[in-house]
Amino acid sequence: MTKSPPINSSEELRRISKEYYKGLEEASKDPKRKIAWCSSVGPAELLLAMDFEVYYPENHAAMLGASRTANNYIPASVAIGYSPEICSYLTSDIGAYLNKETPFTKAYGIKSIPKPDVLIFNTNQCRDVQDWFSFYAKEFSVPIFGINSPSFIIELNQIHINTVAEQMKEIAEHLEKITDSSFEKIKLEEKVRLSRECSNLWLDVLKKADNIPSPLTFFDGCIHMLPAVVLRGNQIAIDYYKLLKTELEDRIKQNISAVLDEKFRIFWDGMPIWGKLRSLSDQFYDLKTCVVASTYCNSWIFTDFNQNDPFLSMAKAYTNLFINKSEIGKINYLKDMIKEFHIDGVIFHNARTCPNNSNTQYGMPKRLEEHTNIPNLVIDADLNDLNVYSEEQTRTNIEAFIEQLSGL
Amino acid sequence: MSLNPLYAGIDIGSSFTKTILLNQNKEICGTNVDFSGVNLQLAAEKTLYAALPKNSNLFDVKKMVCTGFGRNNFFLDHIIPSKITEISCSAKAASFTYPDKTLTIIDIGGQDTKIIKVRYGKRANFKMNRKCAAGTGTFLEELALKLRVSSADLNSLANNSSNPENISSYCTVFAGTEILTRIREGAKIEDMIRGAYHSIVKRVIEIDTIDDDVVVTGGVVAHNPVIIDIFNEELGKTVLVPPSPQFFVALGAALFALESDS
Numbered sequence: 001m002t003k004s005p006p007i008n009s010s011e012e013l014r015r016i017s018k019e020y021y022k023g024l025e026e027a028s029k030d031p032k033r034k035i036a037w038c039s040s041v042g043p044a045e046l047l048l049a050m051d052f053e054v055y056y057p058e059n060h061a062a063m064l065g066a067s068r069t070a071n072n073y074i075p076a077s078v079a080i081g082y083s084p085e086i087c088s089y090l091t092s093d094i095g096a097y098l099n100k101e102t103p104f105t106k107a108y109g110i111k112s113i114p115k116p117d118v119l120i121f122n123t124n125q126c127r128d129v130q131d132w133f134s135f136y137a138k139e140f141s142v143p144i145f146g147i148n149s150p151s152f153i154i155e156l157n158q159i160h161i162n163t164v165a166e167q168m169k170e171i172a173e174h175l176e177k178i179t180d181s182s183f184e185k186i187k188l189e190e191k192v193r194l195s196r197e198c199s200n201l202w203l204d205v206l207k208k209a210d211n212i213p214s215p216l217t218f219f220d221g222c223i224h225m226l227p228a229v230v231l232r233g234n235q236i237a238i239d240y241y242k243l244l245k246t247e248l249e250d251r252i253k254q255n256i257s258a259v260l261d262e263k264f265r266i267f268w269d270g271m272p273i274w275g276k277l278r279s280l281s282d283q284f285y286d287l288k289t290c291v292v293a294s295t296y297c298n299s300w301i302f303t304d305f306n307q308n309d310p311f312l313s314m315a316k317a318y319t320n321l322f323i324n325k326s327e328i329g330k331i332n333y334l335k336d337m338i339k340e341f342h343i344d345g346v347i348f349h350n351a352r353t354c355p356n357n358s359n360t361q362y363g364m365p366k367r368l369e370e371h372t373n374i375p376n377l378v379i380d381a382d383l384n385d386l387n388v389y390s391e392e393q394t395r396t397n398i399e400a401f402i403e404q405l406s407g408l
Numbered sequence: 409m410s411l412n413p414l415y416a417g418i419d420i421g422s423s424f425t426k427t428i429l430l431n432q433n434k435e436i437c438g439t440n441v442d443f444s445g446v447n448l449q450l451a452a453e454k455t456l457y458a459a460l461p462k463n464s465n466l467f468d469v470k471k472m473v474c475t476g477f478g479r480n481n482f483f484l485d486h487i488i489p490s491k492i493t494e495i496s497c498s499a500k501a502a503s504f505t506y507p508d509k510t511l512t513i514i515d516i517g518g519q520d521t522k523i524i525k526v527r528y529g530k531r532a533n534f535k536m537n538r539k540c541a542a543g544t545g546t547f548l549e550e551l552a553l554k555l556r557v558s559s560a561d562l563n564s565l566a567n568n569s570s571n572p573e574n575i576s577s578y579c580t581v582f583a584g585t586e587i588l589t590r591i592r593e594g595a596k597i598e599d600m601i602r603g604a605y606h607s608i609v610k611r612v613i614e615i616d617t618i619d620d621d622v623v624v625t626g627g628v629v630a631h632n633p634v635i636i637d638i639f640n641e642e643l644g645k646t647v648l649v650p651p652s653p654q655f656f657v658a659l660g661a662a663l664f665a666l667e668s669d670s
Contacts, residue, residue, distance in 0.1 A: 392477065393520065396477075400495035400496060403492065403495070404533065407530070408496045
């Protein structure tokens with residue numbers, strides 16, 4: 001079957017990715033440079049403003065999943081006492097560390113993950129990051145600081161925002177001691193500005209999928225989101241998304257669709273199944289179905305960033321996340337997305353080890369269908385642990401769902 | 409009965425392969441069932457040839473739809489089978505067998521169980537068992553093995569019970585152990601086996617809401633009719649059972665094959 005042409009910007013993405021990881025390797029060898037580990041929606045801008053190189057363990061864990069090596073390492077974590085039922089990012093990442101292995105070696109020739117000088121987490125997604133980073137704090141004997149965010153918010157208010165902002169300011173004071181340099185607000189303002197611009201462009205990229213047919217899929221989004229996650233706050237992320245956005249606009253003008261003869265449009269709620277991105281992408285392609293949008297890729301859109309009020313705006317941006325909303329907030333968000341992206345069906349991924357990102361637990365699929373009349377499918381799988389993924393059952397579920405959408 | 413042309417529906421399941429042949433008038437001209445084994449191509453060929461009526465041959469088969477676990481594993485030289493999932497085929501068969509009804513179909517297979525809602529002749533939605541095979545035919549096979557009885561004997565033993573024991577374990581393996589332990593402690597084997605059937609029904613009715621007219625079908629139902637009584641008890645109504653539950657999905661596939669010719 002003739003395939004749609006691939007996205008050309010991917011080549012530049014590979015280049016800047018390699019540059020980023022190699023940069024971390026260089027920094028880890030230079031005693032004058034400091035490395036901070038940060039949770040993926042943690043206060044990266046603060047760290048960048050204080051001249052830390054920032055490493056994101058969740059990104060490393062996603063690579064373990066995408067390279068289908070996570071299951072090689074999960075047993076090592078389980079053996080030292082972590083439950084196989086908890087975050088498989090955590091268990092695979094710690095397991096890889098215990099085995100002294102990393103997918104960076106095969107991909108970039110990098111021998112090991114960079115040693116941190118400090119660990120910074122935010123519980124705005126889950127508690128697991130706190131336990132995860134605590135392991136490394138002990139291993140590396142380095143300080144760890146965290147933001148404990150309010151969760152399941154019905155309506156975000158100033159008390160929520162102030163709580164988080166104050167914790168961020170406190171972290172800044174700790175970072176001054178580690179770097180032996182003063183925090184400069186002007187530098188934070190600049191980083192917030194850059195992150196905001198990156199976020200705006202990433203949003204523009206994702207919005208291209210509201211075109212019928214879409215020039216990109218959710219599976220493309222999982223790859224191209226890398227700069228928004230690990231390079232926000234840097235000009236290079238902005239440059240990349242300008243390039244990608246232009247290419248997608250050209251594809252729309254030339255009527256190049258991500259899925260040839262796109263017939264159905266799907267919204268994906270929940271985490272990616274990292275080890276099955278290619279096989280799922282191929283299956284949907286063969287079914288002439290485009291997974292056009294997702295809650296996951298939209299998680300790195302921070303429209304609340306405001307360089308004129310960096311701490312409060314960061315606090316708002318990092319608390320006002322989909323994952324942190326109440327059920328009603330989430331349903332309203334999904335209703336808007338269904339409308340915006342002309343969705344025919346919603347797939348909910350019930351990730352075994354990520355309950356916070358699995359919106360199947362409290363009856364949301366049924367309620368959403370009652371609100372929108374849009375049918376849905378629940379898939380049981382996981383972000384990294386492929387032991388809980390039943391390939392045959394998932395393929396049949398997806399195929400049957402698309403048959404249902406076709407009226408069969 | 410006029411035979412030619414013929415329309416084939418082949419349900420290649422994980423345990424059994426079932427073939428049905430229809431004529432243009434939607435009359436059943438032949439059926440066959442056999443173990444699937446590991447060679448699904450062979451299993452499908454065998455049942456197809458065996459289902460052919462006298463004085464017919466393979467070239468009389470004009471259209472074919474394959475369904476089930478092995479739907480992508482069957483090839484013939486002179487005909488390209490279409491592939492449709494067993495969920496759609498089940499709904500098709502139900503709309504044909506019970507026209508103009510609003511239905512909930514419960515299809516219990518060897519490794520999965522499906523609940524399919526049909527509204528005004530069209531499939532509305534479906535759900536399958538999640539995560540494990542509790543509530544499927546595999547549970548009964550494992551139980552028979554553990555108790556050293558034949559699968560066929562399970563139904564007879566359960567019919568002799570009027571006091572089913574409650575089985576708490578979800579896991580097929582642990583449930584088997586639980587049953588053996590309770591028998592050692594004095595529980596009657598027939599009460600434990602009937603309890604096992606109750607356990608299947610409980611797992612099934614957790615999958616989705618069950619409303620309107622209920623059709624219970626699939627190989628497990630065909631070979632274990634006691635489960636129909638238990639569904640009637642648990643649901644508080646009489647469920648519908650099609651004439652040949654094991655061939656139900658294959659029937660739907662054959663109907664799709666026929667439709668594709670018009």
